[in-house]
Amino acid sequence: MTRVRLILIGLWAVLLGSSPAEGQVDPWEFEVLPYATEQSGTVELESNNAVIANGHSRGGNGTAAGTFRSQSMWYNADELTYGLTDRIETAAYLTFAQPGGHGFWWAGNKFHLRGMLFKHSRLPVDLGWYAALEWHKTPQFDNADLILELKPIFEKDLGSLSLVANPVFEKVLLGSGHDQGFAFGYRNGVYFKWSEWFAPGVEFYGGVGLIDDNEPLTRQQHYIFPVIQGELLGGLEYSVGPGSGLTRGSDHVIMKFNVAIERYVVAIFGPSSHPHRLD
Numbered sequence: 001m002t003r004v005r006l007i008l009i010g011l012w013a014v015l016l017g018s019s020p021a022e023g024q025v026d027p028w029e030f031e032v033l034p035y036a037t038e039q040s041g042t043v044e045l046e047s048n049n050a051v052i053a054n055g056h057s058r059g060g061n062g063t064a065a066g067t068f069r070s071q072s073m074w075y076n077a078d079e080l081t082y083g084l085t086d087r088i089e090t091a092a093y094l095t096f097a098q099p100g101g102h103g104f105w106w107a108g109n110k111f112h113l114r115g116m117l118f119k120h121s122r123l124p125v126d127l128g129w130y131a132a133l134e135w136h137k138t139p140q141f142d143n144a145d146l147i148l149e150l151k152p153i154f155e156k157d158l159g160s161l162s163l164v165a166n167p168v169f170e171k172v173l174l175g176s177g178h179d180q181g182f183a184f185g186y187r188n189g190v191y192f193k194w195s196e197w198f199a200p201g202v203e204f205y206g207g208v209g210l211i212d213d214n215e216p217l218t219r220q221q222h223y224i225f226p227v228i229q230g231e232l233l234g235g236l237e238y239s240v241g242p243g244s245g246l247t248r249g250s251d252h253v254i255m256k257f258n259v260a261i262e263r264y265v266v267a268i269f270g271p272s273s274h275p276h277r278l279d
Contacts, residue, residue, distance in 0.1 A: 025185060025207050025221045027052075027063035027070075028077035028095045028107070030243065030256040032164050032189035032203055035126040035155035037114055038083035041267030046079040046260035050243075054253035062221065062251035066141040070251050072100030077110075081262075085269055088115040097141060108136040114153075121157075128153035130166075136175075144175035151187075162191045168207070184211050189227075197230040203241070215249075222246040225256065236261050 030050050038044055055070035056062040064070035074097065081091040093110035112132035120126055132149040136142035147170055154165040166187040172178045185207030193199045206222035209215035227241030236259060243254035 025063055025205055025223070027073075027075040027254075028093075028097075028110075029187075030203070030205060030225065030254070031239070031258060032187050033114065033128075033130065033151075033153055033166055034162075034164055035116060035120070035128045035153055037087060037089040037116055037128070038081050038262065039264075040083045040086050040269060041264050042083040042262050043265045044079075044081040044260055044262035046081065046258065048075075048077040048079065048256075048258045050075045050254055050256045052251050052254055055251040062245070062249070063254070064141075065143065066136075067139050068097070068099040068102065068141065074098040075107075082265075083267075088113065090114075099140075105140065106137060107141045108134060110134045112149075124156070126153075126155040126157075128155075133173075138175060142175075144172040144177055146174035147171065148173055160193045162189075162193065162201075164189045164191070180210055182211050183207065183209060191229070195230070197232055198228060199230050201227050201229065203227055203243075205243075206246075218247060219249040220247050221250045223250055223254065225254075227256075234261070235263075 027050050029048055031048055052063060052070045052073045055073065056064065057069055057071055059067040059069050062070040063075070064073065076096045077093050078096075079091055079093045081089055083089045091112045091114070095107040095110065096104060097107045098104045110132055112130060114130045115128060117127040117129065130149075130151045130153060134147045134149060136145060136147070138145055150169045151166050156163045168185040168187060170183045170185070172180065185205075187203070187205050189201055189203040191199050191201035203225040204223070205225070206220065208220040223243045223245055225241045225243040227239055229237070229239035231237050239256070239258040241256055243256060245252050245254075
């Protein structure tokens, strides 16, 4: 079993196109972002959730970066996204957590800008960009107060099959580790669009430490999630699936369930050039 896990990690590192690197795995966002952004004037409300069914008994291990343990933790991120233009969106998050036996806590805030670089299919691979600032409640949920997160977005559609890669670069700006360089991680996915409401896929999440000082493999986090996602009646989008940790440093079993709904409200910078996508 250990050999199989190592092979899976190695294969995904090759697919990623660079050597693996860390970024603290973000348990509030088990989500692979596509190339497409929200259209101008569209608002999306999203709730990302993850429950650690089998984790670690001490803080600072697995998905728990602070003093609370990961075992039985429920992570919840509530996100409001707005399409500034047809190619740029902005979003604000409130993050919460319910550690086992410790009630419901506010865990921090996050803000992001995300955009598309070129029109769809203009290049062989669709390219996007993402920049975010994260504030964490310390020391309960992290030992770093403020983190900068940067990631390019790559997507390739092959008929009904979609390949999406989100390499993650993180830099601590305030708190423990602010004098260190960038860490690197990944959030990647492969999906088959069977229908509008049902698209099975596999997602991969992980990170291994600073780019210039990788953690030993046993302390790294790597996860694989078989998922189903789609859009139900009323425009409710969902993404659900169980995750398995592939290393000793990972939590063993995680269940993610994300839901979102979007509606056109008003376009601040003029009407969308794709009104058919806003119904």
